[in-house]
Amino acid sequence: MQHETVQMAHGAGGRLSQALMQRIFMPHLHNAFLDLLDDQAKLDLPAGRVAFTTDTYVVSPVFFPGGNIGELAVNGTVNDLAVGGATPLYLSAGFVLEEGFSLAELETIVKSMAEAARKAGVMMVTGDTKVVGKGQCDRIFINTSGIGVVREGTALSCRNLKPGDTIILSGTVGDHGMSIMTSREGLSFQSRITSDSAALNGMIASMLDVVPAIHAMRDPTRGGVAATLNELAASSSVGIEIDETTIPVKADVRGACELLGIDPLHVANEGKLVVVVAAVDAGQVLDVMRSCEHGRDAVIIGSVVDDHPGMVVMRTAFASRRIIDLPLGEQLPRIC
């Protein structure tokens, strides 16, 4: 009997668990490490400091324009390694599946994880699957952990910002968050805003090839660019000033943000980069970014200042100023 949906037995370690492995996971993810079916992957790492990160993905809806939870889980962990100056190498994946989740959808997700890993040049070397009863999770949760090796000669840290530094943003803001929000049921949207989910390690490597002394990088995910800039300002005890007119926002993202009363700076991105670099290096870094697929729209958005340490201030189009604060929790559509 061929099951169409996830059964409790798929996670019980018996025949069905094996069948799930052979039918869904191995055909897409197989590699020299995974094929051994050991409980662990034994890895030889190149010389250098090891970077290690983990993240758990619970996005709803699981499928959205421009991607799904699977590639998000790969790209997100790859990016978390890369922004620290590490070359991402190996990933693990842990799946929590809700009883009754479609196996066809699971396969689509696994397939896109394999593609995302291939694109990013990383290997999925170990994994785990658990099944929970109907209603105990929302369809599928994925945890990925990643290992990389830090590039020699880099010292990226959010504590490295110096007054005078230049702040570069790799492209448009708010694409991922608004893609998710407008594809949720019950919000009367018929939009096709596409998520920006992408692995950035290729672009970051090119940037570090040219300027190894980049001061700091962050991928502005939850809380958006506003949260990232605030974290950077706080960690380095410096002020940040940005210019409203430089922030790129796609037309449809802007439309949806206006309609829902949401600030694009507070909205999550999954394929964007905030870069802090000495002013003298800014031009070179910007050129490299603009030559990469995921940095075509890169722009200088502001600079690091001595004033108002820990605070981010924006110069508006009208030459007035306002504080850019941390967003307060979840972004809610508002009517007023």
Add this chain to the structure above:
Amino acid sequence: MCLAIPGKLLELFNENGLKMGTVDVNGSKTRACLEYVPEIQVGQYTIVHAGFALKIIDEEEAAESLKLWQELIESGAFDIEGELPSPELS
């Protein structure tokens, strides 16, 4: 109060006996109830609040007031004496 955004009516349809439409806001499309603007036609702009079109935008009036401001500027009624001082942080 009262976030209401201008959008362009793309199509009309009926739902549960209500006159509804798809409104384009800069490339994002949303549904709006058109019961309060029954005379609206596809291609016209309307103000949308909480899923309801509240007013068809008066395009002539809009063009006129913009033109008026522009003319005032050109006629020199607005005297620009250098840049405005911009507020500084202290």
Add this chain to the structure above:
Amino acid sequence: MKYIDEYRDPALARNLLQEIRRKATRHWTIMEICGGQTHSILRNGIDQLLPESIELVHGPGCPVCVTPLESIERALVIAARKEVIFTSFGDMLRVPGSSKDLFMVRSEGGDVRIVFSPLDALQIARANPAKEVVFFAVGFETTAPANAMAVWQAAREGIENFSVLASQVMVPPAMRAILSSPGNRVQGFLAAGHVCAVMGYEEYEPVAREFHVPIVPTGFEPVDLLAGILQTVELLEEGRAGVVNRYGRVVSREGNRHAQEIIRQVFKVTDRQWRGIGLIPQSGLGLRESFARFDAVTKFDVAHISASESPLCMSGSVLQGILKPDGCPAFARECTPEHPLGATMVSSEGACAAYYNYHRNIFQ
């Protein structure tokens, strides 16, 4: 974006500002009624750009801010019920009652959902016939047509598992209350553009005459706001009272008659408590008897629930333009967006939250 970008043109804004500078010969205190305008003014830093002689004070036009604590408490009780799906605009979820907010009710198992339109709430009711779907119908006159239509349509379709917790308020009675207050400083008003889109501005003409104030229906974009301020300053300088419309592309004298008609059919004018301010006679809308079966207060028997506010919170004075947010001793100390004492610190368009988010420390 058509009808937005033209009104965010910095060159046009600069010219209007110059004209305001030229026209204003003395100190004037102008109130923008609407919280959406407060939000736009602070977000764009328009108050920083105006000459010092023009003082903007921020009005009570924020439905989230003025929804009385007892309505919030009733919402919390209803939302916690097993058979209820409680639906609300996103704005209301973080508003604190005396001990919790709707987010906390949701975390304790309440089915609380955000909707963009009241018709979405009605759709949830159609799709869940075994559940009771309640919509938190807050808002000023702008939102009244949407809320009224949901009830009217529920009645027409016979959707009996739908009800509303109504806390509708109206601008003109609040304006009169402000102007009648002994501490009043307001000399002219920017009237709320989208309220006027529905109601027109005829009803402001007697207010302008009676209290001898200029009232200028105004839009929400920076150029709209500056045009509204300029018009108000011109009227003040000339010593003229009256209503002059500066949002002509959206506002007409008679407003939207279709919307007014549905509001009249579904709602009747009632006395209403305003959070922070107190009772304003004839300032609210409640369901008419013919729609009483859609009233969540009677359906869930919560009329007995009442509540009182933190004595530290001075939002009443803020909402009436007597006190600026940063003049409150609790501002940014006991009272922050994470731990709000009053609703003006909760709503993104509440004056206290807008000051906290955009202005805190900038000019200190």
